[in-house]
Amino acid sequence: MFSKSRPGRPDASSEVGMPPPGRAPFPPDRGLPLEDLATLPELPPGPEPKSTQAASKVSFLAADLTLIGTLKTSSDLVIEGTVEGDIQAFRVTLGEQSFLHGEVTADDLTVWGRVEGQLSGLKVHLASTARVSGDIRHRILAIDAGAQFEGSAQRLDADPGVTTAAPIAPQPASSITLT
16 A cells, blocks of 8 residues: 555655655656746736735834824824824824823724823724823723723714714825924
8 A cells, every 4th residue: 555665654645646755746858848938928016915015004103202293194103202292093003112192093093102192093902001091982992901091981883973083084195294
């Protein structure tokens, strides 16, 4: 049933029609001649890898930066620094070192740092290191163990006509308004 290439070890690849390891998958005389490779049509460019797409649509405010004013973008935003003002974006992540004094409006909002002000979002997540003092308007709210929240939380209904977080209109590029 099995042929043995080495004593004590069966060679299962010959049983299923596969070449044994270390051998070419087909005899050299059955391969495509090199001159035929030049006549193959060129494939159209495929989509960018997901990692490149995601990286090109994220704006970042580093820990050593302070922004005073209004920040609006249609892309994702990661804040590690200090913001004194309002933020409006599709997805906002406030890192552990971040401090925000103002209002954030986003579809998806994750807080790891400190906030003094109002948070509005369809999905709001207070991570274990979050320190929030203010009100939260949300459709979905998740608060991890260890997070500190002092204020009120108001659930936004999905029914038409009910006031919800302000929708974010797509913008061609990020914009910063400093006051």
